[in-house]
Amino acid sequence: MKRSIIHQRLVFGCVVLLLCALYIPRVWALRLLYLDSTVRMHVQRELTEVATEEGWLVSDIIVRSVSEDAVMILHRGHIRGRDPRACFVLPFRSELKRPCDV
Amino acid sequence: MRRLNALISLEIYALVLTAVQLIGGVRTDEAKYLLNIPYPHPPLVRTLLSWTEFLPFQECLWRFLFASLLAQAVWLVWDLGRGLGRRERMFLSACWLLASGVLLQAGGIYLVCFTALQALCFLWLVARMPSTGKYAGWVALLWLASLFTAYQAALFLPLVCAYFLRAKISWEERIAYVCLPPLLLILYSLSNPLSIASMFIHGGRDLNSSIPMRALGTLRVWMLGGSLLLSIAGTIGIFWSKRWELILSFLLVSAYVALSRYDYYMVLFTPFFIVGLAVLLKNRALPKVIINAGIPLLVIATIITVFFFPPILKRDPSRAVMRSIASERRGDEVLIAGSFGHQWQYESTLPVRSYSPNWLPHARAVICLQPCGDMAMHEGWVRKEESGVEVWGRE
Numbered sequence: 004m005k006r007s008i009i010h011q012r013l014v015f016g017c018v019v020l021l022l023c024a025l026y027i028p029r030v031w032a033l034r035l036l037y038l039d040s041t042v043r044m045h046v047q048r049e050l051t052e053v054a055t056e057e058g059w060l061v062s063d064i065i066v067r068s069v070s071e072d073a074v075m076i077l078h079r080g081h082i083r084g085r086d087p088r089a090c091f092v093l094p095f096r097s098e099l100k101r102p103c104d105v
Numbered sequence: 106m107r108r109l110n111a112l113i114s115l116e117i118y119a120l121v122l123t124a125v126q127l128i129g130g131v132r133t134d135e136a137k138y139l140l141n142i143p144y145p146h147p148p149l150v151r152t153l154l155s156w157t158e159f160l161p162f163q164e165c166l167w168r169f170l171f172a173s174l175l176a177q178a179v180w181l182v183w184d185l186g187r188g189l190g191r192r193e194r195m196f197l198s199a200c201w202l203l204a205s206g207v208l209l210q211a212g213g214i215y216l217v218c219f220t221a222l223q224a225l226c227f228l229w230l231v232a233r234m235p236s237t238g239k240y241a242g243w244v245a246l247l248w249l250a251s252l253f254t255a256y257q258a259a260l261f262l263p264l265v266c267a268y269f270l271r272a273k274i275s276w277e278e279r280i281a282y283v284c285l286p287p288l289l290l291i292l293y294s295l296s297n298p299l300s301i302a303s304m305f306i307h308g309g310r311d312l313n314s315s316i317p318m319r320a321l322g323t324l325r326v327w328m329l330g331g332s333l334l335l336s337i338a339g340t341i342g343i344f345w346s347k348r349w350e351l352i353l354s355f356l357l358v359s360a361y362v363a364l365s366r367y368d369y370y371m372v373l374f375t376p377f378f379i380v381g382l383a384v385l386l387k388n389r390a391l392p393k394v395i396i397n398a399g400i401p402l403l404v405i406a407t408i409i410t411v412f413f414f415p416p417i418l419k420r421d422p423s424r425a426v427m428r429s430i431a432s433e434r435r436g437d438e439v440l441i442a443g444s445f446g447h448q449w450q451y452e453s454t455l456p457v458r459s460y461s462p463n464w465l466p467h468a469r470a471v472i473c474l475q476p477c478g479d480m481a482m483h484e485g486w487v488r489k490e491e492s493g494v495e496v497w498g499r500e
Binding site: 007010012023057058060061064065066080082 | 140143144238240241281292297299440451452454457461464
C-alpha cells in the first residue's frame with residue numbers, strides 16, 4: 004500500500020510540474036495584459052480592429068505575447084481538417100501588421 | 106451473464122439516444138468542442154475530441170461515447186444503493202436512466218455531460234470510498250482532470266474537501282490535493298485571456314433579468330434535471346441528509362444555473378437528485394406504494410417533460426449548405442454575412458470569414474444569413490437557395 008501511495012504522489016507531482024512548465028512561460032509573456040490597463044486597452048482595440056478588418060472570429064485569435072508597444076497574435080481558422088494558421092505582430096502605434104513565425 | 110445482458114441493453118439504450126441527437130445535427134456549442142476552439146472551457150476533453158477530427162464519423166462517434174458513458178454510469182448509481190433491497194436499487198437505477206436530464210442530454214456533445222459524470226464520481230467517492238486515503242492521489246488527479254474539463258467542476262469543491270478531510274492523509278497532502286488543481290486552473294486561465302473575457306461576457310448575459318425571471322429559469326432547469334418527480338424527491342433527500350458537502354455543492358450548482366440558465370445544465374442536477382433519492386430510500390422515508398408505482402410514474406413524468414421540452418429535431422441548414430458549396434471549384438474561402446455559430450465552421454472544409462466585398466476575389470461562396478443586398482452588383486455571382494438560406498456562388 005505504501006508503494007502505491009508513493010506512486011500516486013509521484014504521478015500527481017509530475018503532472019503539476021508539467022502543467023506549471025507549460026503555462027508559466029505563457030502567463031509571463033502575457034503579464035503586461037494583466038498588470039497595465041493602458042496596454043490592456045490597446046490590445047483590446049487591436050484585436051477588435053484586426054478581427055473586423057480580416058473578417059475573423061475573435062475565438063480564432065490567440066494572444067501569444069504582449070509588450071509595451073505591440074501584441075503578437077496567432078490566428079487559427081478552426082475548420083474540419085488542417086486549420087490554417089498565421090502569426091502577426093500588431094504594433095499599437097501603427098496600422099501595419101507584421102507577419103511572424105507560427 | 107445477467108451483467109452482460111445489462112451492459113448490452115445499456116448500449117442499445119445509448120444507441121437510441123444517439124440516434125435522436127443525430128437528427129438535429131451539430132449545434133454551435135458542440136462544434137466548439139469538436140473543433141477544439143479555446144473558449145470557454147479548459148483544454149482536456151476538447152483536445153481529445155479534436156484528435157478525431159480526421160474521422161468522417163467524428164460526430165457520431167462522440168455522441169455514442171457520451172451517451173454510453175451516461176448510460177453505463179448506472180453501475181455507480183447501483184452501487185450507491187448498496188444496503189437497499191433489490192427492488193429499491195432497481196428503482197434508483199431506473200430513475201437515473203429515465204430522468205429527463207439524462208434522457209435529453211445523453212448523446213449531446215456537451216462538456217456538461219462529462220462534468221455531471223464527474224459529479225456522480227465525487228458523490229460516489231464521498232458516500233462509498235473508505236477513508237483510508239489509499240486512493241487519495243488518484244482522486245486528486247480526478248479533481249484536476251475535472252477542473253481541466255470544464256470550469257463548472259469548481260462547484261464540486263465541497264465534495265472534494267469532504268473526501269480529503271475524511272481521508273487518513275497528512276495535512277500537507279490534503280492542502281496540496283485540494284488547492285493545487287484550482288491554482289493550476291487559474292494559471293491556465295491567465296495563459297488564455299479569451300476564456301477570462303468570455304466568462305465576463307457570459308456572466309453579463311441577462312444581467313437585466315428580474316429576480317422572478319431568473320427564479321423561473323432556474324426552476325425550469327431544476328425540473329428538467331429530474332422530470333420534476335425526481336427533482337422534488339431528490340431535493341428533499343439532499344436537505345434531509347444534513348450532509349454539508351452535499352447541500353453546499355447542490356446550492357452552488359443551483360446558484361450557477363441561476364446565473365447561466367442554459368437548459369443543457371439540467372444534467373448537472375441529476376446526480377444530486379439520485380443521491381438525495383438514495384438518502385430517502387435508506388431512511389425508509391418513501392412509502393412502499395411510491396416505490397412500487399415509482400417507475401411508471403417517472404416514465405409518465407418524463408414523457409410529459411419531453412413533450413413540453415423536446416430535443417432539437419430540426420436540422421441546422423449549415424451541413425446542407427456547406428455540402429452544396431463543396432462541389433464548386435473556384436475560391437478557397439467561404440464568406441458569411443450576419444452572425445453565425447461555430448457549426449458553420451465545423452461543417453466547412455474551407456476557412457470561414459465574415460463577409461466583406463474585399464474578400465470576394467478569394468471566395469468560393471457567400472452565405473447570407475442576413476440580406477446581402479450588394480451581392481447583385483458584383484459580376485460573376487449567381488444567387489441560389491439551399492435549405493432556405495440565400496447562397497451566392499460563382500457563375
